[in-house]
Amino acid sequence: MTTTVRTRMRLSTASQRLRNLSRPQLPTSVIAGRSLLYAILIVLALIYIAPFLVQVATSFKTDVEAATNPISLLPQTWSTSAYERLFLNSDFPIWFQNSAIVTVFVTLGRVFFNSLAGYALARLHFRGRNVIFALLIAVMSVPGVVLLIPKFLVINQLGIYDTYVAMIVPLLTDAAGVFIMKNFFESIPASVEEQARIDGAGNFRVFWSIVLPMARPALVTIIILSFQGSWNELSHFIVATQSPELTTLTKGVASLASGQLSQGTQYPLKLAAAAIMTIPVAVMFFIFQKRIMNTTDGAVKE
């Protein structure tokens, strides 16, 4: 009974909606409500976007104009001197290169090691598996900022301080990523592996050629998270390196911000640097936009 009533109700609201769409005049209250909704959203969207527009515009201004006219979106005199200085007359290209190197290795490492460990924890039966998983959960709950001094201690003790090894190796796997992959592998029916096993494939073969190709959505999640995480990472590089040749974008731009490279405010220069370092993650974001928007919750539950 109730179901039919409800269905009918739903049908009637749906048809009403349809009628509303096709009919030119809506009730005034609906129009007012909708206009208000759009007005609020547009104002909010402007607040969220405007800072980035101001940033790009200011990066093309002269220092003087950036100070006198901080808000206009069109420079009175276009100047690319900030970009010229960054690329031709500073360490910026080195920073960019270092960030790129670290990001590529960390992303590749995480894709491989996270899925390998996630597969073992989800599918292989071995003594100690539950203990490993419990430890993984414990490790996940350690706040990153607390690790600043500890990481430096071990990097120093191992004698790898101020090397690419110190920058890359500690980031090659992450507990949250293993967790995501484990959850994903658990959602794949075990039967897909059976045939390969009967054919005599070993555990690694099954993992590499049967299960991993099926894990594409989860791997994309790992790629997004690792790329963004390592490109935007700052604190690890602060404690792992000190030499200028190993400075990453985050560390370099942070030093720009605190004025170590420049006299005066030099906002166009700093904003240009910040804008360029945003481009790769922005591109990544727009490529995988659909995926990010659908599964952020998401990222963990596959």
Place this chain on the structure above:
Amino acid sequence: MSMPARTPHRSGIRGGEAASGWLFTAPMIILLGMFLVIPVLMALWVSFSDWNGRGSPFSGSVAFVGLDNYSALVGGGGLAEQDFGTALRNNAWYVLLVVPIQTTLSLFLAVLVNRQILRGRGFFRTAFYFPSVTSSVAITVLWLFLFSASGAVNKLLSFIGVNGPNWFNDPSGVLHNIFEALGVETGPAVLTGNSFLGISFWEWLAGPSVAMSAFILMAVFTTSGTFMLLFIAALQNLSGDVVEAAIMDGANGWQRFWQVTLPQLRPTLFTVLTLGLIGAWQVFDQIYTGTQGGPGKTTLTPAYLSYQAAFTNQAWGQGAAIAFILFVIIVVFTLFQRWLLAERTVSARRMRLYLKTPTSGGFK
């Protein structure tokens, strides 16, 4: 753990699982053990030692000093205690403001964007989420410009006749400023005369400084998009039936939100609050990039203080001690959240999975 019961030794097609299992997890165990578990243990030792950064912390010249580093922070009466108290105060105000504001705003955005009739939903979602993908360093650089004395924000304020403050150089507490505007220049003796962690109660009540307020706005700006996505996912998972029933019962939009939608969002709400709390206690990148604790130490946070004590002042024991106290604070807050969750009979495991299905389990 969807697999059937397991036996320690299997033969046939599932052979060699134990070896493979350990082999497959070995890289993770080694990496996490080496760069997470062992470092934490080393730092724990350092927090009980007088290591000054030279040589190995395990060499014979480094002495065990017991709880000295900790007691200097929470009862030493010196500069260390005062700095630590200041950092805790700054960060506590930050948490107190950031967490509720970002949670409310992200929920508000999610509800607005989730309207079925809305055109351009994708655009609005992108606009609100975009700040979340940028790095904290890049955003801080942008913020330093927007909130500079002659920056965009003050320019906007001047259009409506407000003389904006010199944001990142203004150490005055917001609450103190409000008290002052009301004619209260100094606090009552009972507040100024007594202190906790080296700073007077009146100073605890200063509120976030104007500089810290700019960081608070920045945190809201950059995190509301992420949490908005969590809320959108939860909203899309709600069954329409309950809402329709409420419509039939004559509930208006406002009542439906508060009495039908919000209770169903509770698990997500707790997730957002917990993640927000954990994140808001870890303010580091912004301070390192932007203000280095200034002006007047009003943007000092425990995380930055820990870094500064160790790497700048070579007081490694103290730096490590601060980190562990911060760790305890974060764990206590997380456990408190878990406890609240348990009250609502939603399991901790569920919470950990950030599950979005609110109707099964908890609320029937």
